[in-house]
Amino acid sequence: MPYIGNQPAEQFTSFATQEFSTSATTSYTLDHAVTNENEIALFVNNVRQQPGSGKAYTATGTALTLSAATASTDTMYCVFLGRALQTVNPATNSISTAMISDNAVTAAKISASLGKVLQVVSTTKTDTFAGSTEDTWYTITGLTAAITPSSTSSKILVTGHVMGSEENTSSDRRFYLKIQRGGSDISSALGDSASSRLQVHTSGFSSGGANALTLPFNFLDSPSSTSALTYSIQVRGDTNGVVVNQAATDSDNDTYPRAVSTITVMEIGA
Secondary structure, three states, X not given: OOOOOOOOOOOEXXXXXXXXXXXXXXXXXXXXXXXXXXXXXXEEOOEEOOEOOOOOEEEEEEEEEEOOOOOOOOOEEEEEEEEEEEEOOOOXXXXXXXXXXXXXXXXXXOOOOOOOEEEEEEXXXXXXXEEOOOOOOEEEEEEEEXXXXXXXXXXXXXXXXXXXXXXXXXXXXEEEEEEEEOOXXXXXXXXXXXXXXXXXXXXXXXXXXXXXXXXXXXXXXXXXXXXXXEEEEEEEOOOOOEEEOEOOOOOOOOOOOEOOEEEEEEEXXX
């Protein structure tokens, strides 16, 4: 609709104010001209004064005249009732979650959300996997998770578990696990390389043909990247191959389990 003067603000308005440096005087100068004293609200020591001739103050143009002199220790300010300042800045703590559009908050806008989960990607593998060569690392197919960090300062929490075993039906079996990023080992997710010892993230041991192992893994990675990252899991046995999501012996009866393996990656605000 038509209007006179400045275009009104869309939602919020506030009033212009002026603070005075007081002294022993009855005369002050206003920042904005007024028609009369009724266009301002005057406060002395936080007490509102009564406007009008013969009362606390009068005003015309930029001249403000008090009926009694102030002291230098007084505080005085006025509110220009006829000068609404146009702004769309709401008051602090006045916005509720219901007032925010669903798509208004992005990862970039919540970069100050330090230590909070920004995104989650998870994969569950339900079918079995096998590798038949001894002392060989196998990347488990169907058990990867890809994530694109929103900031180079973000951390990636990699967590999950693998159920499986060394492919050996008669004696003790060992089951080893590593975490990889982009098809390469994450060196900080491995144990130290003392002499000829095997570097792994975690491992398990069992005896007996029907047994299966569940190896949990948990690692906080610092990739320093905003490119797409793919995390995967490698496993190997000792003197035999490996099986995943089943026991070393996999006969068709309820003595031998089938299970799932999972991997979850979470971007954590740095």
